[in-house]
Amino acid sequence: MGEYKTEEEMLENYDTNKYETPGGYTSDIAVFTIISTELEKHKPPVKELKLMLIQRAVKDAEGEPNVEGGKWALPGGFVQPDETAFEAASRELEEETGVTELKIKHFGTYDKPGRDKRAWIISNAHYAIVPEDQLIKRKAADDASDVQLFTVEEIDKLDLAFDHEQIISDAIWIIKKDMALTTLAKNFLPNEFVLSELQGVLLTVLDDAWIKLDAQFFRKAPSLPFIEKVMVKGELKKSNRWSKNKAQLYQFTDFDPFVSIYNANY
Amino acid sequence: MGEYKTEEEMLENYDTNKYETPGGYTSDIAVFTIISTELEKHKPPVKELKLMLIQRAVKDAEGEPNVEGGKWALPGGFVQPDETAFEAASRELEEETGVTELKIKHFGTYDKPGRDKRAWIISNAHYAIVPEDQLIKRKAADDASDVQLFTVEEIDKLDLAFDHEQIISDAIWIIKKDMALTTLAKNFLPNEFVLSELQGVLLTVLDDAWIKLDAQFFRKAPSLPFIEKVMVKGELKKSNRWSKNKAQLYQFTDFDPFVSIYNANY
DNA sequence: CGAATAGTGTCTCTCAGACAGTATTTC
DNA sequence: GAAATACTGTCTGAGAGACACTATTCG
Numbered sequence: 001m002g003e004y005k006t007e008e009e010m011l012e013n014y015d016t017n018k019y020e021t022p023g024g025y026t027s028d029i030a031v032f033t034i035i036s037t038e039l040e041k042h043k044p045p046v047k048e049l050k051l052m053l054i055q056r057a058v059k060d061a062e063g064e065p066n067v068e069g070g071k072w073a074l075p076g077g078f079v080q081p082d083e084t085a086f087e088a089a090s091r092e093l094e095e096e097t098g099v100t101e102l103k104i105k106h107f108g109t110y111d112k113p114g115r116d117k118r119a120w121i122i123s124n125a126h127y128a129i130v131p132e133d134q135l136i137k138r139k140a141a142d143d144a145s146d147v148q149l150f151t152v153e154e155i156d157k158l159d160l161a162f163d164h165e166q167i168i169s170d171a172i173w174i175i176k177k178d179m180a181l182t183t184l185a186k187n188f189l190p191n192e193f194v195l196s197e198l199q200g201v202l203l204t205v206l207d208d209a210w211i212k213l214d215a216q217f218f219r220k221a222p223s224l225p226f227i228e229k230v231m232v233k234g235e236l237k238k239s240n241r242w243s244k245n246k247a248q249l250y251q252f253t254d255f256d257p258f259v260s261i262y263n264a265n266y
Numbered sequence: 267m268g269e270y271k272t273e274e275e276m277l278e279n280y281d282t283n284k285y286e287t288p289g290g291y292t293s294d295i296a297v298f299t300i301i302s303t304e305l306e307k308h309k310p311p312v313k314e315l316k317l318m319l320i321q322r323a324v325k326d327a328e329g330e331p332n333v334e335g336g337k338w339a340l341p342g343g344f345v346q347p348d349e350t351a352f353e354a355a356s357r358e359l360e361e362e363t364g365v366t367e368l369k370i371k372h373f374g375t376y377d378k379p380g381r382d383k384r385a386w387i388i389s390n391a392h393y394a395i396v397p398e399d400q401l402i403k404r405k406a407a408d409d410a411s412d413v414q415l416f417t418v419e420e421i422d423k424l425d426l427a428f429d430h431e432q433i434i435s436d437a438i439w440i441i442k443k444d445m446a447l448t449t450l451a452k453n454f455l456p457n458e459f460v461l462s463e464l465q466g467v468l469l470t471v472l473d474d475a476w477i478k479l480d481a482q483f484f485r486k487a488p489s490l491p492f493i494e495k496v497m498v499k500g501e502l503k504k505s506n507r508w509s510k511n512k513a514q515l516y517q518f519t520d521f522d523p524f525v526s527i528y529n530a531n532y
Numbered sequence: 533c534g535a536a537t538a539g540t541g542t543c544t545c546t547c548a549g550a551c552a553g554t555a556t557t558t559c
Numbered sequence: 560g561a562a563a564t565a566c567t568g569t570c571t572g573a574g575a576g577a578c579a580c581t582a583t584t585c586g
Binding site (some may be wrong): 305308425475476479481485486506509510511512531 | 574575576577578579582583584585586
């Protein structure tokens with residue numbers, strides 16, 4: 001019969017070697033941003049979705065050869081025992097970019113045996129969205145060549161560390177889905193934006209015909225239930241940031257859309 | 267400078283104690299089923315969403331007090347180093363119910379420090395859908411009172427182990443979302459089904475007005491792009507399983523619906 | 533023939549889709 | 560005034576929503 005009389009006594013003697021335990025627990029972050037390139041004054045800029053990657057050092061701080069050295073990888077690191085993987089992602093993103101209060105979302109766990117040559121290491125993957133102005137600030141402060149932004153097409157040609165090719169491919173898929181199904185777009189936009197900016201953000205990721213057609217987009221968008229016209233002192237607030245003609249400014253409401261395949265258009 | 271010359275040499279000497287490592291890696295499964303209760307012949311049955319839970323033994327095999335003994339919990343267990351959490355879920359579900367080839371989906375990671383009193387234990391949560399006939403088979407074979415099906419309302423009153431209250435609440439939310447956004451309903455239905463069966467499954471989880479209204483549901487459902495009428499030798503196949511009047515049988519196609527909040531109804 | 537399930541007929545109204553047209557501002 | 564962005568007018572047809580009505584079968 002039992003050696004221990006109480007649950008407390010048993011807990012004190014709990015042996016973590018009873019089952020084989022993982023050799024590490026990490027958190028990876030796919031940092032997305034949309035870069036706007038202004039071609040001309042009073043012209044909507046060209047927008048491109050980019051992902052931040054770091055190039056792993058060939059040798060570590062002690063001068064030892066680094067695992068997967070020289071390859072490009074997602075930023076990330078080991079999770080501490082007093083935090084969740086999500087908190088680790090948030091902490092590491094701040095260390096890396098200096099930005100806090102960002103949209104971060106967990107989207108998957110990667111635990112395939114052999115994914116990390118060192119040991120049985122489990123990774124939780126997150127995506128984060130950084131507004132471009134925040135990233136540009138960082139770019140100036142530290143223009144290390146080992147941190148770079150890549151478009152989706154450029155990533156295809158890179159030599160990626162671990163199973164990060166899979167993680168990145170999943171991240172891109174998820175961000176497309178979330179862009180279509182949630183108001184994720186708001187994280188890529190300033191608080192007040194014009195319709196053509198929203199259109200530009202959506203087009204970096206989605207490929208709907210009606211979003212491309214100005215007449216249809218400009219007619220329907222104003223009645224989307226999760227955005228509203230910006231009013232100041234009873235007047236409609238407008239901007240001519242991107243055009244000669246003044247355009248109406250919009251902001252997101254807190255409406256949380258919920259759609260269903262059983263009553264939607266495909 | 268470095269002790270090791272090559273990456274291989276370094277890998278052989280990799281010390282997993284360099285960072286603190288988790289004390290365990292587990293996989294939990296929320297097993298859902300929809301139980302149909304036939305009240306009368308030729309009447310559509312009452313359908314209810316149920317979740318399978320197990321009651322943790324008060325003492326373990328060695329007679330020691332068991333952690334969270336006596337409480338209800340999700341089935342699950344430790345992940346082996348040669349498998350993923352998903353594979354572990356699949357294996358454990360088979361051990362528990364004897365059923366393979368089921369719909370299983372990972373939906374979250376639970377790693378909040380202190381969630382398990384024993385150690386730093388990370389759990390991956392999955393949901394699974396078991397057709398009711400498979401579960402009834404099991405019920406007969408082993409009618410242990412420590413495995414039971416509960417409705418969502420009944421679960422609210424139970425004393426649940428670890429953070430399983432949170433996991434279950436998340437699981438129910440996810441299954442509702444997936445029911446609305448994917449063809450998840452097909453996993454709750456036989457291969458060939460009538461519209462009232464689909465309507466019944468949807469109503470266990472969703473609460474759309476138009477699904478409830480027969481006239482609207484029966485008009486629109488036939489044109490859903492992911493189901494089609496069953497044909498046999500050029501004839502429409504019908505069934506009077508649930509009614510005196512024969513009803514058209516449908517089956518799911520392999521169409522994968524993709525909806526967006528930007529062109530949907532809310 | 534009554535009752536119950538499984539639909540269909542018909543009307544109204546809204547909105548998607550297509551395409552042309554207008555408004556505002558800068559150079 | 561030319562050019563570019565940001566919309567609006569107008570028509571057509573498909574489909575959502577509401578409610579009444581029909582069809583089939585069992586007992």
